[in-house]
Every structure is written in C-alpha cells, then in structure tokens.
Amino acid sequence: MINADRLWKNLLDIGEIGKNPDGGITRLAFTKEDRQAIKMVEALMKEAGLAVHEDEVGNLIGRKEGEDSNAPAVLIGSHLDSVFNGGIFDGSLGVLAGIEVLQSMKENGISTKHPIEVYVFRDEEGCRFNFSLLGSRGMSGTLKLENLEYRDNEGISLAEAMKSCGMNPKEFFKASRRPDEIKAYLELHVEQGKVLECENLQVGVVTGIASSLRLMVTVTGKADHAGATPMNLRFDALAAAAQIIGVVEKETRATKSAVGTVGQIHAYPGGINIIPGRVEFTVDLRDVSIKVAQQLEKSILSQAEDICTQRGLKLEVDFLQRVPPAPCSPEIIDTIAESCRELGIKELHLPSGAGHDAMQVVNLCPIGMIFVRSQNGISHHPAEWSTPEDCTAGAKVLYQTVLKLAE
Ligand code: GLV
Ligand code: MN
Ligand code: MN
Numbered sequence: 001m002i003n004a005d006r007l008w009k010n011l012l013d014i015g016e017i018g019k020n021p022d023g024g025i026t027r028l029a030f031t032k033e034d035r036q037a038i039k040m041v042e043a044l045m046k047e048a049g050l051a052v053h054e055d056e057v058g059n060l061i062g063r064k065e066g067e068d069s070n071a072p073a074v075l076i077g078s079h080l081d082s083v084f085n086g087g088i089f090d091g092s093l094g095v096l097a098g099i100e101v102l103q104s105m106k107e108n109g110i111s112t113k114h115p116i117e118v119y120v121f122r123d124e125e126g127c128r129f130n131f132s133l134l135g136s137r138g139m140s141g142t143l144k145l146e147n148l149e150y151r152d153n154e155g156i157s158l159a160e161a162m163k164s165c166g167m168n169p170k171e172f173f174k175a176s177r178r179p180d181e182i183k184a185y186l187e188l189h190v191e192q193g194k195v196l197e198c199e200n201l202q203v204g205v206v207t208g209i210a211s212s213l214r215l216m217v218t219v220t221g222k223a224d225h226a227g228a229t230p231m232n233l234r235f236d237a238l239a240a241a242a243q244i245i246g247v248v249e250k251e252t253r254a255t256k257s258a259v260g261t262v263g264q265i266h267a268y269p270g271g272i273n274i275i276p277g278r279v280e281f282t283v284d285l286r287d288v289s290i291k292v293a294q295q296l297e298k299s300i301l302s303q304a305e306d307i308c309t310q311r312g313l314k315l316e317v318d319f320l321q322r323v324p325p326a327p328c329s330p331e332i333i334d335t336i337a338e339s340c341r342e343l344g345i346k347e348l349h350l351p352s353g354a355g356h357d358a359m360q361v362v363n364l365c366p367i368g369m370i371f372v373r374s375q376n377g378i379s380h381h382p383a384e385w386s387t388p389e390d391c392t393a394g395a396k397v398l399y400q401t402v403l404k405l406a407e
Contacts, residue, residue: 002399004392007100011391014040014080014096015088024085024382028152029123029134030058030161037080041095041120048103050118055175057138058122058167064102066115066406072183073115074406075365076101076398077357079124079135086125087384089190089391093372095120097188097395101402112406114183121357128152128161130214130264130282130320136357140364141176148172150320182365184332184405185358188398189369190386192354194377201348202393204371205336208327209352209359210259210286211293214320217244217304221313223269223277238267238276240311244304248283251299258287258296259353288325288351326359332368332405339400345393354379370397 017040018025018033027033038060045052050062063073078094098118105111119139126132129150137143148159148169159169196204221235245262252260265281283300287293301317308315333349340347350371358367372394375385 002100002104002392002395004388006103007096007391007395008388010044010096010100011088011092014092018082020085020382022085022382025082025088026085027080027082028084028128029081029125030128030165034081035165038120041080041099044096044099044103045118048099049106050102055139056167056171056173057135057143057175058162058165059135059139059175060120062099062102062118064105064116067111067113069115071114072181073117074183074402075117075119075185075361076187076402077119077121077136077185077361078187078189079121079357081123081125083125083127083380085382086380087378087382089384089386090192090379091124091189093190093386093391093394094188097391097398100395101399104399110403112403114406116402116406124357126321129158130216131158132212132321132355133323133357133360134158136360138172138175139177140360141173142360142363143172145170145172177364179364184329185361185365185367186332186398186401186405187356187358187367187369188394189356189371190379190384191371191374192377192379193374195350196348196371196373197375197377199348201346202373202390203340203345203347203397204350205333205340205347206328206352206369206371207333207349208288208325209356209369210288211290211325212321212323212355212359213285213293213297215283216318216320217241217281217283218316218318219244219279219308219313220316221277221311222275224275226273226275229275234275235312236275237279237313240307240313241265241279241281243307245281247303247307248300251296251303252285255287255292255296257289258285258292260285260296282320286353286355290325293325323355323359326362326367328368329366332366335404336368336370336397336401339397339404342400343393343396345397368401370394370401
C-alpha cells in the first residue's frame with residue numbers, strides 16, 4: 001500500500017535540514033533552510049509524477065490529474081517550516097506521507113476520478129513573524145495585505161522575506177482557490193499531546209481544532225533609578241506585566257479546557273539597575289469552544305486593564321491574530337474511522353489543541369485530520385518523536401481515506 005521504509009527515510013533526511021547540535025531543527029519560514037526543504041520535497045513530488053508549481057504566497061503544490069480533471073480536487077497538506085528548535089515530525093510527516101500516497105498510487109497504477117493535490121503550506125508555525133498559517137490563509141483567501149507588514153526579530157517584514165524568495169507579495173491574492181475547485185482537505189499530523197499514548201493507540205481521528213488568539217501586550221510605565229526610587233513612587237512596567245501573566249495562568253487554568261501561554265517577553269531598557277519603563281509580551285490563548293475562548297479573553301483583558309490603572313501605567317493590546325475553532329467534517333471523520341476499521345487499526349476521536357493549516361482551509365471545503373501517536377506527548381521540542389510503525393499506520397489511514405474521497 002505504502003512504502004514504510006521510504007517514508008521513514010524521507011522523514012529522517014528532511015530532518016537533517018536546519019538541524020541544531022542538540023538534534024532539534026530550526027527551519028523558519030522564508031529562510032535558506034526552509035527553501036532547501038522545499039527543494040527536496042519538490043524533487044519527491046516530481047518523482048511521484050506530480051505537476052508541481054509554487055503559488056504567489058510560496059505554497060508548493062503537486063497535482064495528480066483525475067480521470068475527470070474538472071472534478072474538484074482532494075487536497076492533502078501540511079508544512080515544512082518549524083518553530084525555534086522544534087522536532088522533525090511536526091508538519092514534515094503530513095507532507096511526506098501525502099507524497100508517499102501518490103508515489104504508491106503511481107507505482108500501483110491507481111487512478112481516481114478526482115484530481116489529488118499535495119500542498120506544502122508556507123509558514124504554518126508563524127514563529128518568525130508571530131503570525132501563523134500564512135500559506136493556508138493565502139490559499140483560502142483570508143490573507144490581507146496588511147498582514148505582510150508583520151516583522152521578525154531582525155525587523156524584516158513578511159513582504160521583504162517573500163521578496164527575498166523571489167515572490168511578489170502584492171500578488172498574494174492570486175494564491176486563493178475557489179471552493180468549487182476543492183472537494184476535501186486531509187492532513188496527517190503528529191498528535192503533539194499524550195492522549196493516544198495514554199490510550200495505547202497509534203492513530204487518532206480529529207474532531208476539531210482549537211481557536212487561536214495571539215496578542216502582543218505592551219505595558220508602559222516610567223524607567224527610573226533602581227536605587228534612588230522608593231517602591232511607592234515607581235511605575236514599574238515589568239512588575240505589572242508579571243501580575244498580568246499570573247492572571248493569564250490563573251484564569252486559563254480555571255476554564256479546565258483552555259490553554260494560555262506567554263512565550264515571549266522583552267523589558268526595556270533592560271538594565272539591572274533600571275526600573276523597566278516598557279514591557280512587551282505575547283499571549284497565546286486557545287480553546288475548542290469559542291464561548292470559553294471569548295470569556296477567557298474578556299476576563300484577562302479587563303483584569304490587565306485594572307492592574308495597569310491601579311499602578312498608573314498604560315496598557316496597549318495588539319491583536320496579532322484571531323482564528324476561530326475549526327470543526328472537522330462529520331462525513332470525513334466517518335470516512336477516516338472506516339479506513340481505520342478496514343486496516344484493523346483501533347482509533348480514538350479527539351480534538352486538536354495545536355493549530356493546523358486546516359483551520360484556514362475549512363473556509364473553502366470540509367476538512368479532516370488524522371493524528372499519529374507522539375512519544376511522551378512532546379512537541380515543539382527536539383525530543384519530539386513518533387515511531388516508524390505509528391507513522392506508517394497513520395500514512396496507511398491517509399492512503400485509504402484519500403482513495404475513498406477521490407474515487
Ligand atoms: C502550531 O503548531 C501551533 O499550534 O502554534
Ligand atoms: Mn504542525
Ligand atoms: Mn507546530
């Protein structure tokens with residue numbers, strides 16, 4: 001059905017690109033490493049007999065024609081970019097398994113009524129520009145020109161990074177697809193959590209993906225002398241930020257289901273003997289229920305406002321992104337579950353706390369996701385791991401499901 005050894009070899013090979021001394025990978029979007037990984041995958045797509053092109057936001061697309069080339073295509077997708085020092089499975093597994101499905105179909109002379117396309121979405125992680133799902137936003141028509149003004153830590157804008165890869169960012173809208181061109185979207189991904197491991201199962205069927213809210217919070221006080229300023233006369237931005245971060249944790253915990261993270265913080269001017277006059281920090285909030293997510297956001301922001309008012313500080317909140325939860329299609333969930341049964345693989349239905357390109361593609365067509373067990377539930381970390389057997393099981397379920405959807 002699929003060549004397990006080939007899939008595993010490709011995974012390890014691509015895991016060498018952007019590898020750090022501790023075994024993690026840093027393959028940020030629109031960098032040399034990102035381009036190298038895309039080049040390698042382009043060659044694999046061509047070997048699998050796909051017609052390959054790159055769209056206006058940098059997505060790499062490989063298409064296998066169907067017997068009816070006017071029929072809407074079945075899409076398989078994921079990403080090749082990584083977070084800072086991430087693992088080798090996040091994204092790459094889905095891309096390589098998608099190509100493996102088509103390579104195997106070619107070798108076995110299998111054709112389908114519907115065309116099949118493999119999408120390598122550009123900049124899924126949004127780690128470099130704090131703005132995720134770029135490629136899938138472009139493809140699903142939700143990207144806006146102003147989004148391309150986001151800047152990385154070196155001050156390079158997304159538009160500039162795209163230009164450095166030979167793209168014309170003003171043409172981003174040409175990457176969008178029409179709903180009538182696409183029948184369904186499928187993505188295979190590592191779970192990145194512990195649910196499957198706890199249940200001793202290889203494969204999960206995703207029921208839906210949690211919302212994603214990303215904020216940049218700026219607290220402005222007054223920089224002053226750390227020795228000469230009494231405690232009651234300070235306007236310490238970092239002390240206020242610490243209090244707000246405590247609120248993020250406390251309020252998120254209280255919901256039982258949501259997750260909240262402060263992953264970046266910068267204090268200015270950053271001297272050991274200077275009271276911080278300004279602090280910027282990010283907040284990442286997620287929940288599968290939009291109601292819970294909205295209530296949580298409201299409660300955190302109103303308490304943050306109170307903290308700053310009481311301390312005589314200024315609070316500014318920039319909404320970097322807001323993506324609603326994405327439910328998976330009940331029909332595709334059933335089709336994936338049926339594929340599992342046919343393969344003798346016991347599956348579990350579970351939601352995804354992590355974000356995926358499917359959250360944008362859902363604006364165009366029904367989506368479905370297959371999860372593969374993650375060892376110790378670790379991800380966005382060099383220790384991210386899934387066994388060859390589990391990756392193979394997931395790829396087989398993908399194969400079977402693609403055939404059902406595209407026949
Ligand atoms: C990407 O993996 C995310 O969920 O942030
Ligand atoms: Mn991913
Ligand atoms: Mn990720």
